[in-house]
Amino acid sequence: MNVNVLRRVVVAFVIGGVLLTGVSLAAGAQENQDKQQRKQQRKTEQQQTAEQQASQKQANKQQRKQNVQTEQRQQPNKQQETQASQKQANKQQRQQEAQAAQQQQSEQQSQAAQKQANKQQRQQEQTQAAQQQQQSQAAQKQANRQQRQQEAQAAQQQQSQAAQKQANRQQRQQETQADQQRSGNGRQQRVEQQQLRQTQYREQLAQQQQLTQQRTSQLQQQRRTAQYRYQQQYWLRLRQIRLQNERYYNSNRNSYFYAASNYRYLRGGSYYQTNQYGANLLRQAVNYGYEQGYRSGQADRQDRWNSSYQDSYAFQDANYGYSGYYVDQGEYNYYFREGFRRGYEDGYDSRHQYGSYSNGRYSILGAVLSVVLNLESLR
16 A cells, blocks of 8 residues: 555656646747747837837938928029118118218208307407407597696696705705805704794695595596505605604704704706705605505506506605605706616516515615715815
């Protein structure tokens, strides 16, 4: 029984092995067949893909060829359209440029016309201004000429009166001197001379005030601001010095009457004698004249007025620093004007040829003073 069983077992193993072998063979055959099929399928797919790609390439080639042919057929039309469009654009641009040029030309013509009109207007205004200026200058010259004529007439009249008074004064002086020489009283002679000078000086003051008013009005009309200020300062300072001189004279008058003549000077071909008081006063006249002349010349230069020292009020008055004492008024006036003329020239030309400036005052040079006054000591 065991043998049978063993046999059965062996047979079963054999049968199982055979079955397994058969199954394995069948499986290998099936696998090989599947591989072959897949290989064939891939080959078929590759061929199909290659055919499709070739077909697609051919289609693309034909499409490009058609496109090129289409473009070649359409290109002349596009070029024509482009050229026509370009021509139209160029035409419009030329029209716009022509319009702009025409507008610019019109603006230039308008500007040129406006400039011409402005130029003509300026020329007319300049011509009118020149005519008005000429008329104003002519009127001013006429007024100045009339004013100078009036001043000349007044000056001639004053000179005539002054000459007459001088002649009368000289006659009285000569008569007085003759009387004094006969009497031999020198002190009495100086007293009488001094009284005569005082009388004449007071008479001249009234004329001086009238001349001052006329001169002030004239300067205001001529708009000579600097010369007007100078004249006001001159008049104010003249009165102050006159008061100072009166006080000084009152305290020193006795010494003058007893002082002997110790100087002489030459004027107009004649010699004149004076004492220390008279010599100091003549020096003062030259120095005051230079100082006032310098300031008057400065004022005329600031006013852009023509140089003319004779037209200055101070030159015409010539009494700055004089109060009717020690020397005759004519003598003082003469030396004041000699200093004034030189000071005016320096002031107008802004120089110091005849004098110098120090501590706020202008003074004539000592050498020039010696030449102008030429005082000689009698001792």
